Amino acid sequence: MDADRGRLLAERERTTRRLAELTGDFREIVEASASTNADDEHDPEGATIAFERSQVATLVQQARHRLREIEAALARIDDGRYGTCERCGRPIPVERLEARPTARTCVAC
Template sequence: MSTATLEHFRTVLEEQRAELVQQQKNHELTLAEVRVARDGETDDEHDPEGPTIASEWSRLTGLQEEAARQLTVLDKALARVDDRSFGICARCGNPIGRARLDARPSAELCIDCARLAETRR
């Protein structure tokens, strides 16, 4: 893969990473607000107007966990850019199609190997 193409994908991956980091910060601020509400004397379990503190806590921690998983995926993709193995299928060693990389820049499997992995699940 050309240096220009690698740099293009580095930029895309870094932008996605920065967006995820910002989302994590926003979720952490909201979690802090939920902690304050949880520690207060608020009885939200009977509030018909919105989610309970427990459900909001669960939702936000789930989002945080998913963001952490996605950051790991992005960091691995950036490492592949650094070692120039980006765009090469980790399973079969064939090139990953540009269309697939444009749609899913963090992909480490070509479309055929990805389909195979899905059918084995």
């Protein structure tokens, strides 16, 4: 379990850094577009700005979701449920946990 915890803590650190970067990127895009009078609907550059803003917002949401999954996996380690399938109760193969440390289900489920 120490290796699993270490893997999850390292992933949490990477994801937290990524979230901080993305949040900064999003803030920069919003600030840059606020200082212009670009009309997203009619300005050719406006569509690009709106796309970038939407894309970064989606990546921020994904990073936040990833952090929630990591925290849930750490909680499962703490209460002894880590590595047990939430559907069937069988052990989750080590290879799956190595590939997807936040896995909640076995391959079959």
